[in-house]
Amino acid sequence: MKTAGGSDAAKRRAGERAAEDVADGFVVGLGTGSTTAYAIRALGRAVDDGLEIRGVPTSFQSRQLALEVGIELTDLDAVDGLDLAIDGADQVVDDADAAAHGALIKGGGAAHAREKLVDAAADRFVVVADPSKLTTRLERSVPVAVLPDAHTVVADRIRDLGGEPTLRDAGEKDGPVVTDNGNLVLDCAFGSIDDPDELATRLSAIPGVVEHGLFVGMADATYVGTDDGVETRHY
Incomplete structure (x- = not known):
């Protein structure tokens, strides 16, 4: 089944791959959007199996989903930092020869101000995307x-x-x-x-x-879900 911007299967694979990076005791930034939602649901299942984490949501949407799946929430000003942030993107520069490799446009859900704050506070920031979000040059609004x-x-x-x-x-x-x-x-x-x-x-x-939706030099990696697996881009 197709959704706006890519297949559900590709989004699910990317989100679930990012959730695998979360270890016991982590404080995790929970991004906004349909692909990140798969990561949040995967983390909820892991919490059911005994994983202990705290999440810092970037929007009302991600907060409500995290509560629904049983993730304990906290605030950015109540922690010393974040171990990992997982977030989506509207576009990702995918050109290893370009200076802007890994640059993002975010904000389709109008949550980019808090997303940037949370993503910048994390020791590691990973992007989850499907192939429709990859581009050689940013061109969206x-x-x-x-x-x-x-x-x-x-x-x-x-x-x-x-x-x-x-x-x-x-x-x-x-x-x-x-x-x-x-x-x-x-x-x-x-x-x-x-x-x-x-x-x-x-x-x-x-x-x-x-705040604006250009995220330059912030992402550490992008997990790109495809129809049969996940490709990783490191920056």
Whole structure:
């Protein structure tokens, strides 16, 4: 069966492979999205079998799923650090010869601000993906979380950088998407992104930007689920 962005089987294999990296006593960052959900469910089964871990969720969605499968939760400010973070991506640069190899675009679920915080706090950050997320160059729109009062000013600055910002609308109600942290999201189209690191620096420097969806130099590995196994990319 196919889902948006790839097959369920490929997503499941990637998520379950990442869950195998979790050892007894770990504090684990629990990312957001359909592929990471398979990792969380696999960890729940391991907890049922006696594995003792604590999870730090990155969104309401991942928190609810973790509670459902019996994972003990904690907060980032209540631990000294995380042993591992598991998270998905909207795009992953898969080109070993490129300086941006392993760079990500995240934020399709509007949780990228907390995801970046949790992923950066982990000793090791692994990405779970299916082959549809791999690319030789980032080209999806970059989600940018902004303070509500700043969205028009930030949009103007993004246009100055060559981007085309669109305020993300909520699908089930009138008005824009509001993140778990109370921010709005601008989806910013830059076309093909030649230098993700430079763009990330420029976006971060805009007053009113809370966080953007470019994750550069953060991932340690990507587990790519396929129809018959899992491929690993190390960075």
